[in-house]
Amino acid sequence: MKILLTNDDGIYSLGICALYEAFIQDGHEVTVVAPESERSAVGHAITLNDPIKVKEIFRSGEKYGWAINGTPADCVKLAIEALLKEKPDLVVSGINLGANAGINVLYSGTVSAATEAAIKGIKAIAVSIDTFKDPEYCAAAFYVKDLANWFHKYKTKCLALNVNIPSIPAHKIVGIKVTKQNTQTFKESFEQRKDPRGNIYFWQCASFIDDTGDEDNDLAWLHKGYITITPIKFDLTQKNCLKEIEPPIFT
Amino acid sequence: MKILLTNDDGIYSLGICALYEAFIQDGHEVTVVAPESERSAVGHAITLNDPIKVKEIFRSGEKYGWAINGTPADCVKLAIEALLKEKPDLVVSGINLGANAGINVLYSGTVSAATEAAIKGIKAIAVSIDTFKDPEYCAAAFYVKDLANWFHKYKTKCLALNVNIPSIPAHKIVGIKVTKQNTQTFKESFEQRKDPRGNIYFWQCASFIDDTGDEDNDLAWLHKGYITITPIKFDLTQKNCLKEIEPPIFT
Numbered sequence: 001m002k003i004l005l006t007n008d009d010g011i012y013s014l015g016i017c018a019l020y021e022a023f024i025q026d027g028h029e030v031t032v033v034a035p036e037s038e039r040s041a042v043g044h045a046i047t048l049n050d051p052i053k054v055k056e057i058f059r060s061g062e063k064y065g066w067a068i069n070g071t072p073a074d075c076v077k078l079a080i081e082a083l084l085k086e087k088p089d090l091v092v093s094g095i096n097l098g099a100n101a102g103i104n105v106l107y108s109g110t111v112s113a114a115t116e117a118a119i120k121g122i123k124a125i126a127v128s129i130d131t132f133k134d135p136e137y138c139a140a141a142f143y144v145k146d147l148a149n150w151f152h153k154y155k156t157k158c159l160a161l162n163v164n165i166p167s168i169p170a171h172k173i174v175g176i177k178v179t180k181q182n183t184q185t186f187k188e189s190f191e192q193r194k195d196p197r198g199n200i201y202f203w204q205c206a207s208f209i210d211d212t213g214d215e216d217n218d219l220a221w222l223h224k225g226y227i228t229i230t231p232i233k234f235d236l237t238q239k240n241c242l243k244e245i246e247p248p249i250f251t
Numbered sequence: 252m253k254i255l256l257t258n259d260d261g262i263y264s265l266g267i268c269a270l271y272e273a274f275i276q277d278g279h280e281v282t283v284v285a286p287e288s289e290r291s292a293v294g295h296a297i298t299l300n301d302p303i304k305v306k307e308i309f310r311s312g313e314k315y316g317w318a319i320n321g322t323p324a325d326c327v328k329l330a331i332e333a334l335l336k337e338k339p340d341l342v343v344s345g346i347n348l349g350a351n352a353g354i355n356v357l358y359s360g361t362v363s364a365a366t367e368a369a370i371k372g373i374k375a376i377a378v379s380i381d382t383f384k385d386p387e388y389c390a391a392a393f394y395v396k397d398l399a400n401w402f403h404k405y406k407t408k409c410l411a412l413n414v415n416i417p418s419i420p421a422h423k424i425v426g427i428k429v430t431k432q433n434t435q436t437f438k439e440s441f442e443q444r445k446d447p448r449g450n451i452y453f454w455q456c457a458s459f460i461d462d463t464g465d466e467d468n469d470l471a472w473l474h475k476g477y478i479t480i481t482p483i484k485f486d487l488t489q490k491n492c493l494k495e496i497e498p499p500i501f502t
Contacts, residue, residue: 043324044294044357051444051452073294073358074455082441082453103370105487106295107324112357115487119354119436143501150499158492176498180488185370190333193302201302202333204325231496233489236356236366237431241409241482247427248401250394 001152004088004117005032006075007096008039008109011057011067015095015129018137020064022145023092031088032057032065033079035072035109044112045071052078072113080120090152091117094127094163095140101128101164101218101228102182111162115234118159125151126160126232130222131167140165143227158231164222174225181230182217184209252403255339255368256283257326258347259290259360262308262318266346266380269388271315273396274343282339283308283316284330286323286360295363296322303329323364331371341403342368345378345414346391352379352415352469352479353433362413366485369410376402377411377483381473382418391416394478409482415473425476432481433468435460 003023007016011034023030036055047070055067066083068075076091093113100108110126117124127144129135143165151161162181166173187209190202212220218228254274258267262285274281287306298321306318317334319326327342344364351359361377368375378395380386394416402412413432417424438460441453463471469479 038300041299042294042296043363045296046292046294046358046455048292048455048457049289051454052441053450053452077439077455078441078453081439082443103485106363106366106370106485107297111487112294115357119357121436146501147499154496156492156496158489158496160489162487176501178493178496178498180490180493181486183486185372188328188332190303190329192333199304201304202329203302204297204299204328206299229496229498230487231489231492232487234354234357235432235434236362236413236481236483236487238409238411238482238484239431241407242429242431244407245405245409245429245480245482247429247480248398250397250427 001089002029002086004079004084004091005030006034006072006091006093006113008035008042008072009097010035010038011065015097015137018141019092019095019144022141026145031084033068033075033083035075036067036069039071039109041107042071042109043107044073044115046073047071072109073116076113076116088122090148091122091124092127092144092148093124095137095144096128097135098132099128099130099164099222100126100162101222102184103186105162105181111232114160114162115232119234123151124160125163127163127165129165129167135167139170160232162230162232164218164228166222166225168225172225173227176229177221177226178229179216179218179221182212182219252340253280253337255330255335255342256281257285257323257342257344257364259286259293259323260348261286261289262316266348266388269392270343270346270395273392277396282335284319284326284334286326287318287320290322290360292358293322293360294358295324295366297324298322323360324367327364327367339373341399342373342375343378343395343399344375346388346395347379348386349383350379350381350415350473351377351413352473354436356413356432362483365411365413366483370485374402375411376414378414378416380416380418386418390421411483413481413483415469415479417473417476419476423476424478427480428472428477429480430467430469430472433463433470
């Protein structure tokens with residue numbers, strides 16, 4: 001396969017490097033096009049009003065890819081439209097430090113990179129590991145490699161998959177679930193502070209609501225030790241409301 | 252109604268000012284919480300790794316609202332969790348300079364602000380006008396005011412509406428259509444240049460595919476002179492693929 005790798009943790013993150021090693025070892029043709037530094041929580045942002053700089057990156061004397069001063073969605077667009085000679089067979093985004101499940105999916109640059117590929121008609125997998133501390137990227141990359149081989153051949157209308165991997169030893173992973181996004185809101189708060197000149201500023205704090213219910217959703221299965229796979233769409237229309245809403249008549 | 256206004260063109264844009272005037276004249280309680288400068292195409296980005304500064308803004312000696320060094324989604328979160336005394340009855344985002352229809356919806360900060368309100372269980376309308384030149388904001392604000400009054404009372408499962416207004420004289424507007432998001436990709440390209448030091452950079456260029464088909468979608472109706480209303484969701488699961496995809500079994 002021709003694989004394009006990207007992420008939102010930046011081109012020098014260990015998560016993307018683990019994917020690179022795993023896919024190269026498997027004999028795939030891999031190119032990395034990723035942000036030059038961390039661009040977490042940028043959602044589906046793109047860079048329209050500034051120039052996008054690119055820098056070739058080498059590892060041990062060999063071409064690794066390009067570092068971009070843009071967002072994950074920019075990376076996918078630029079790679080496909082300008083940097084790569086041929087369209088990739090698959091885009092893989094990650095491995096992200098921290099789960100991208102539930103409402104997080106909307107804020108995630110990692111997931112938006114996969115969505116961007118899907119908009120362009122290319123299959124894509126976003127991958128995240130459910131920890132912020134000492135992630136086992138190499139073990140996770142092993143699963144991603146198998147998932148990529150499976151998804152590449154799988155006949156489906158869905159082009160983008162959002163995958164979350166629990167941060168537990170391999171033998172404790174219970175299984176794989178295809179499931180939907182949890183839609184609960186965060187517990188959110190803002191911590192108010194004053195700078196040395198007396199100006200007010202805030203830090204954004206957020207945490208998941210602990211109770212994910214016993215329902216069939218990504219957060220619930222992830223917490224039970226499953227790898228979760230959620231098919232992702234880019235049509236945001238709430239279709240069940242199309243017939244429900246009668247347009248108003250103004251006089 | 253208690254109305255929270257935001258946008259992605261910045262607090263000093265004429266589009267949000269036109270909404271403020273229209274709603275105030277109608278006797279509503281209006282607060283503006285908007286980015287201090289333009290934050291277009293930021294999608295659903297949020298600010299987690301930097302402090303969010305707030306600045307009170309006055310117009311003619313009266314409190315107008317708060318300018319925020321954050322994204323539209325940040326504005327909605329911060330307003331509801333920290334700045335407003337009470338939850339608003341309605342969030343209105345716009346009036347955006349340029350349509351937010353079709354695939355643009357995913358990149359739009361304007362639409363993401365409305366989605367953010369919906370996540371928090373609050374009704375919201377994102378509004379954009381289909382021109383980048385000499386927009387008739389005051390005429391558009393007249394429609395938005397009527398739409399806001401109608402939507403506030405309307406019983407529906409949908410919490411967020413994406414509204415696009417054609418940039419034509421009022422008597423030429425054909426009607427209002429509740430319709431779905433066009434999902435065609437852009438015609439995209441990147442213009443390659445060299446800086447004075449010989450480094451390569453790119454400008455992102457994109458335009459809609461002209462043929463929107465005769466289909467029932469936001470771009471098609473907008474081009475025919477209709478105000479379009481698209482109900483927007485924040486569950487990105489492609490549900491028709493949940494049963495279609497069998498999880499792989501790894502050995």
